Amino acid sequence: MDVYQNVSVVSNNVTLLGFPAKKHIHISVVHRRALLDQLLVSLPAEHWVILSREFYILAGFARKTEDTSSVTSSDLSQFESLSSRVCSFVGQRLPLKLQPTLGAIIASDPSAEVPELQFALEAVVKSCLAGSPWAHALEMIRTLYLRGVSIPMNIHQGIDISTEVAEKISRELEQFPLPLVAAADSSLRANAGAKAEGLQSIASRDKWFR
Numbered sequence: 001m002d003v004y005q006n007v008s009v010v011s012n013n014v015t016l017l018g019f020p021a022k023k024h025i026h027i028s029v030v031h032r033r034a035l036l037d038q039l040l041v042s043l044p045a046e047h048w049v050i051l052s053r054e055f056y057i058l059a060g061f062a063r064k065t066e067d068t069s070s071v072t073s074s075d076l077s078q079f080e081s082l083s084s085r086v087c088s089f090v091g092q093r094l095p096l097k098l099q100p101t102l103g104a105i106i107a108s109d110p111s112a113e114v115p116e117l118q119f120a121l122e123a124v125v126k127s128c129l130a131g132s133p134w135a136h137a138l139e140m141i142r143t144l145y146l147r148g149v150s151i152p153m154n155i156h157q158g159i160d161i162s163t164e165v166a167e168k169i170s171r172e173l174e175q176f177p178l179p180l181v182a183a184a185d186s187s188l189r190a191n192a193g194a195k196a197e198g199l200q201s202i203a204s205r206d207k208w209f210r
Helices: 003-018 025-031 033-041 045-065 073-081 084-091 099-107 114-129 134-145 163-170 178-192 199-206
Strands: none
Touching: 025 073, 033 084, 045 084, 045 114, 073 084, 073 099, 084 099, 084 114, 099 114, 099 134, 114 134, 134 163, 163 178
16 A cells, blocks of 8 residues: 555544534544544654645634534643644644643654644744743743744744843754744844844854754
């Protein structure tokens, strides 16, 4: 069975589990987490990447149309013993306020792969853009960035951080995604004055991101 045939078979099975024709879809997904976990873990890494892309768009649709009011933090705690793959798959389809819980589980998993790590980073950044404190998220963002993922273009607009957070980033610039470095630069320059040398200029001069 080739890559796309295998992905198609698993995709059909996951669709039956994850997109049942009924309301409260997320409850079904949460309660079927163990079976979903088995299906997703069975995929080779390259097949998982393909499947992740396919369900990324569907996940966005699910978040807009389905009721998640009955999903609790207790439900999400059950994912701590499962794979990062199922955390990512289910997490993408949950409301923003619930996503960081699964993102944190992924960030603590040394075996997590790029699709899961990318979800975790986007979850925490979107949460901060929605009002959660950047100061509380810096360590998780740093950890995920150092594992090879970064903030995508479609969500890095509008990052506004305090001078205190900017100073923390400025002490370890090479350990944070470039959009956060740019935001730190703007914050510190606004505080110190336009004549101060920008962090982006320093990073470019010293080739931190090459």
